[in-house]
Amino acid sequence: MSTRNLHGAEARVGARLRFARLVRTLRPLDVVGIAAIAVATIAIGARNYEPPAELHLLNVSYDPTRELYRDLNARFAKQYQARTGRLPRIEQSHGGSSRQARSVIAGEQAADVVTLALPSDIGALVKRGVVADAWWKRLPNSARPYTSTIAFVVRRGNPRGLRDWPDLIRPGIEIITPDPKTSGNGKLSVLAAYGAVVLRGGTDADARAYLKSFFDHAAFLDPAARSTANAFAVERLGDVHVAWENEALREVAESKGELEIVMPAMSIQADPSVAWVDANVSLHHTEELARAYLEFLFTDEAQDLIAAMGYRPTNVAALERHREQFRPVELFFIERIAASWEDAEQRFFGENGVVDSVYHPKPRQLP
Amino acid sequence: MTNSSGYGLRELQKDVQAALTVSVISLPQSMAYALIAGVDPRFGLYTAIVFAAVASALGSSSHLVNGPTGAVSLVVFSALSFIDADARVDAYEAMFLLAIMVGVVQIAIGVLKLGGLTRYISESVITGFMVGAAVLTIIGQVGNALGLKNQGTGHQHVFYRLWLTLTQSAPLNFKAIAISAASIALSMAARRAVRRYRLPQLDTFIVLLLVTVLAYFLGWSRPDATGQTAVGLNEAVPQNLPGFHIAVIQWKWLAPLSSSAVAIAFLGLLEALAIAKAIASETRQRLDVNQQCLAEGLGNLAGGFFRCMPGSGSLTRSAINYQSGATSKVSGVLAAGFVALLVLAFAPLTHYIPRAGLAGLLIVAASRLIDLDRLRYVARAGVYDAVLLGATAFSALAIGVEFAILIGVAVSLLLYAPRAAKLRVSELVVSNERIVRNRVSSDPKCTALTIYDLEGDLFFGAAPALEKCLDEAATRAREGSTGHLVLRVKRLRNPDAVCLEKLEHFLKESHRQGLVVFLAGVRADLEAAIGRLRFAQWFSHDRVFVETDDADSATLKAVRAAYQHLGKDNRCEHCNGGRVADPGASQAAYYLV
Secondary structure (H helix, E strand, O other), X not given: OOHHHHHHHHHHHHHHHHHHHHHHOOOHHHHHHHHHHHHHHHHHXXXXXXXXXXXXXXXXXXXXXXXXXXXHHHHHHHHHHXXXXXXXXXEEEOOXXXXXXHHHHOOOOOOOEEEEOOHHHHHHXXXXXXXXXXXXXXXXXXXXXXXXXXXXXXXXXXXXXXXXHHHHHOOXXXXXXXXXXOOHHHHHHHHHHHHHHHOOOOOHHHXXXXXXXXXXXXXXXXXXXXXXXXXXXXXXXXXXXXXXXXXXXXXXXXXXXXXXXXXXXXXXXXXXXXXXXXXXXXXXXXXXXXXXHXXXXXXXXXXXHHHHOOXXXXXXXXXXXXXXXXXXXXXXXXHHOOOOHHHHHHHHHOOOOHHHHHOOOOOOOOO | OOOOOOOOHHXXXXXXXXXXXXXXXXXXXXXHHHHHHOOOHHHHHHHHHHHHHHHHHHOOXXXXXEEOOHHHHHHHHHHHHHOOOOXXXXXXXXXXXXXXXXXXXXXXXXXXXXXXXXXXXXXXXXXXXXXXXXHHHHHHHHHHHHOOOOOOOOOOOHHHHHHHHHHOOOXXXXXXHHHHHHHHHHHHHHHHHHHHHOOOOOXXXXXXXXXXXXXXXXXXXXXXXXXXXXXXXXXOOOOOOOOOOOOOOOHHXXXXXXXXXXXXXXXXXXXXXXXXXXXXXXXXXXXXXXXXXXXXXXXXXXXXXXXXXXXXXXXXXXXXXXXXXXXXXXXXXXXXXHHHXXXXXXXXXXXXXXXXXXXXXXXXXXXXHOOHHXXXXXXXXXXXXXXXXXXXXXXXXXXXXXXXXXXXXXXXXXXXXXXXXXXXXXXXXXXXXXXXXXXXXXXXXXXXXXXXXXXXXXXXXXXXXXXXXXXXXXXXXXXXXXXXXXXEEEEEEOOOHHXXXXXXXXXXXXXXXXXXXXXEEEXXXXXXXXXXXXXHHOOOHHHEEEOOOOOOOHHHHHHHHHHHHHHHHOOOHHHHHOOOOOOOOOOOOEEOO
């Protein structure tokens, strides 16, 4: 043993002896004092304990994006931790897009970010002052990380021979699509169908007549996209599922050949949009994280993942890399049938709008 | 302890009597000290109940009365100043936390048996602190005495706050001034009467009662049509006892409160121990300092859970307790109980006490803290204590009352260190009568033998002084042709490495220059050190004379050895002429300093 070790050992023994001596000389009142300190510390600590503020983000999204954001969140969390050393816990919430927006407005969900199906759903948040007016200027591409459209899903071999919008209202065809009052998918089905009539020379009255027939063919109207998809794919209800293109791709891929995707000749370009909820991020001190999260959606890494999940990335290069999975379709912009998404919301889905004249609520009657 | 054997009815009767007197005085004092801390008066009363009971029951002193005190309250006021002036509830919760933190520090001091360390804090520091605290108390009560609303926040300097208060646009309230003037005049008269006629010391209570009744019958404390009263009144005290409450705190308070908690812990212990010791020295009670620390700490800690302020031992109440014939701790505990009963019985009435009346009492009490006799004594005693006292008082006023004691201790260390670093050096001489004594200037020069006597602490700070002394001795020794030097090291204490190295260097250098050095009166610690450092390898052991218990001094042995070494070569006129050196005589030299 070297001298230094010897000294170290001596010092340790000395310290232990001194401590032992101190313990031996403790009197009852000393013990009471030490116990009192312990009790006081525990009492104050327990009374005032608050769980440590962790880095936490709630993304309130629409219904079919569950898988998309599950994967994106994992990638982002890893990347954010590598950059800042802090691992964020990102929670996601899904449901019919308009219903999700309403619950954020009502404060039922303290969303830090919203990733909704239509820009007008975020517009509803702006009207209530929870999202800033210029939200669409704060991120690239008017805060639209991806687009999508409406497609048809049919049974294997397309037994009813459904190719385009007019085929859907042939006698005996049963349409499966969500409720336009609550679901982004439902709204876009309406807008796509309406556009398919008027942009081919039909009048507004023709289009309304078509929509009336369309809803007559709907067996029921579920509030959100995913439950509707399950009704068609799992429960095998109806002849055609009028769905998000991404949902259609997922459904077909999971069906092991049971289902096929059919692209109508013409459909609408949907513009799902994202924003951080100003009122909540300032409350949660998550503005930096929320901004980083949404900016991440526009990175090459995220855009590739978005494309792989069946959404059309807004990054042109990423779209080109995944070209083959998106069938050719003539996409029309909302401006062809309305002044803007807000105008469309007002005119089609507002009180006494187009939908109110052609539809009546048709909740699913469970056996 | 007087109470351990034969505590009977007689003792109990005496304790009850003393406790009653103390509780009646506690009532106004506790509310006034809460006023100093800038908190609701009920917290002062709660402190006089819970803290006082716990600290008295567990303490070592038989006569110490605990509760809120002026000095501690001053520090509490500045400790709470970081909390927004409008957030009163936050300030109260922070104060309860502060009491708990003070308790924790005091308990730690008690458990680690560090209570004795308080004796290293000079009396002059305490006196200086008291002066500063008294002046601060008076300044703090000027606004209340003049009936003005106190301006400024705790962040601002006390003099600036005073300036803001005095220069605000509100007019002076002459009714309030009348009340404060009356209470000051009455207090001084009442104290004189109590002294002269040996009355029970209820003067503060009676004065407060008088001004309260006076204000009431003049209609000054009754609300007018708008609900206003002509003079500011004490906040209402609810008619109930303190309940258990765990402070609701913010964790960020811990840091700003911690330095104040340490300051209050020390201040409170100093105050309590000083009073307890003073009384114990008269009663011949054996005081257990560490037990008293634990008791104060447990009292503060428990008090923090019952809405108490931090507290300490009260000088006035302890003195009255003792003078009223208290025989044991029972009186302190009983006094706390009586305060509780008084609160239950009379709490609503305390609302009629004019704030100016309390302010007047505080101003009188604070000015009594400035003990002019003691100040004069300290000033005459020496510059050192005057500087210490002045520095502590000044820092209490200029920097902050919570730092004053720490600054005082730092200054006393600064003043002490250079004094400790001094070495006393004197040259000795062997007289014609063969007596070794201090050399006086009339002594003839001895060219053969130089004897130097060194005294002091051999710690690193003294190393320059040691070097200088040794150089001087060597120079003096070399003046003689034969160069023999005896160093008397008997009164050098606690040699450390730095000084030992200086000594070693000197001895080697002297050897090189042909100087013969003898070390006389080497004490055990120095002997052990030079043994470990192996001086023997180069320094003859014959020249080291270890201090022994026998009658024959090591110094005398060294002197004899030096003369033997000189032998026939000694041609010094002084030595030969006076027959100082006679190698033949073994008992030749006597010793006397």
